[in-house]
Amino acid sequence: LCCECGQFHLLLDNHLYNFQDEVDDELICHICLQPLLQPMDTPCGHTYCFKCLENFMQEYNFCPMDRKKLSFQQCHKSSLLVRNLLDKLVVFCPFKAECQQTMQRCELEAHLQNRCPGFKKYKSELQRKKNSISKGKEDPPTKVETNTPKDPEVPSGGSSLVAESSAAAVVSLGTAEPGLVNPAFEETEEGESLIQKGNYRTSLVAETTTIEIHREDPEEELGMRIVGGKDTPLGNIVVQEVLRDSVIAADGRIAPGDHILEVNGVNISSVTHCQAVSFLRHPGPVLHLMVLQEKGFSNKTAQQDSTSATNREVIHVTLIKRDRSEPLGIKLIRKTDEAGIFILDLLEGGLAAKNGKLSRNDRVLSINGQDLRQGTPEAAAQIIQTTESRVNFVVLRQSGVQLSDLVEDGSTSNNSSSSSSSNGGSPVHHRRRLDQNHYRRKSTYQKGYVNHEKTVAIKKEPKESLGITIGGGRDNKNKLPIYVTSVQPIGCLFRDGRIKRGDVLLSINGIDLTHLNYYEAVSALKSNAASHSVVLKALEILSLNSTEPSLDIKEQGFSWSPLWITWLGLPSYLHFCQDIVLSKGNLESWGFSIVGGFEESKGNQPFFIKTIVPGTPAFRDRKLKCGDEIVAVNGVPAIGMSNSELIPMLKEQKNKVTLTVVSWPGSLV
8 A cells, every 4th residue: 555645556656546526638647547646748748747658768769649759858847837736636535434534635645644544544454464474473384275186296495307308308397297208399298398499418407496575565566477377278377577676576586487386385386377366465574485497408417507506695786876877887798608697897986886785707687677697788788777766686696706707708898799888888679569460360268257248328527537547558568458447436437337447448439449559549538538428338357256266456455457367268359469580590499388279178278388498599589478379370370279280380490480479468466
């Protein structure tokens, strides 16, 4: 719960307020559709919230309204007059049950901290929870048992699991046997297949590690997205994404692709997706996670790997820049015999040298939660340069490493093509725009969920707002349809009650919303909301399983967003498919495993990406994610194929393959 506005929202998102009166359209941000917060003016005459504009400019280089070229540095604070007008807007206290007061927006924080009985009650309950948790620590821990079948024991504490074969290797997750070996691919008992080419002997190394996560606020989000569950072909719970500036990102040890096996001693390798989300959202100051982490292909034995792990220490360092352009004074390089980035030197008088916690020869594991174990100096420099203030490093320090061990791919430390400094000069890699390609296909996979299309006709006052906030849009990184993120307690839709959070908006007054980007949808909704009557068509996704745990926003501390599994129930005409082109050398593996496909007992199931192996083409490309659905290979539809039909097709592609995928965002925990 935010102590400034008294409502639940992500740390990086704007504050939320319940306004007493309709706010003038001139004072509305056209990104979030809410009254402006910390308003910023653009040179082209538009005004947005500071956070909205900052987040938008990290993805794009144009104004959201007129699409004129724009950089964040060109924008400036709005006039004092505009800021005062916004601060004087009248809002309700968010604790309506205990407090019915209204006040100016700028007075709400002081009201909550000093006068509000509802906020005082909330803080007392929170403190009582913390005290009970602290008291529970002193008692002997009790093992929570689930009703799921017990899986084979997985060794903990960082022991290595190595599976070998003459053609390929894969760690069999959740099974005692490594699976059947086929000349084309290796498949586990779960039907997971790793695409591997070449007849040389190799190993796929993975480690299980127990990680302890600490939270100052027991109810704070972990900040990662997950996919999978026993009710999906993926089976295991897999980390899809780690959010910037989150608890998990600050810790730095969990990365996309990691499989979560246990939460606080509870085996979650055989639970449904919703059950796993519930376990991971459970509040507490300390969270114990057992994870399985892929380490990539290796020709070394497990004994050789274990000896290199001695005298290693993971160190967390935070450097604070005064502004985005301030350099850290760090020289980063590559190493010829090992993947990753290493610190060559700390420039005298620089921010890092003054801080004194980073050292020469440290290996950079992550910066601001972005995994750089297989990264490049250029990628690291770009992250540093685009960060406003706090730069969080997670580094691995090994005693006894000599400077002579570090080589910059045969070039000097001044060669910007192979090394990079945070002082600038690294190339900026612009995101390639994907064609707006909707791949129409028949989909029969809607396990546990059903669609209900509804038409809502409303009579309203011309100046009365709809009172909803939306998410998605075809310019979103996941190319989502437009959906409702909240129904505000003011506005005609709240009064009507038929449009709900999570509904996918199909059209308004006959205007199709399904192919629009976010800003086009905002414009369409605003222009049609001015009329006396509004007809909305929406799609509601309903769960058929009433026994699943409730994952409503009432679970305090967690911002609402749709669950990954609900997106799987969308009809195919709302899927947005994109092509991902992978290239590799003759002896390389594609580097991803897949599950799903047609089975006699289960019928047609989608193909999902389950594992992406570090150091491989799929990993380096960074567009493919765990949980992505493969719908075609080189234009050939995958629907109706079995696992044993699709694998040879992928293996036949020598150096290049085009995967058509649908990517849904994982569930936020």
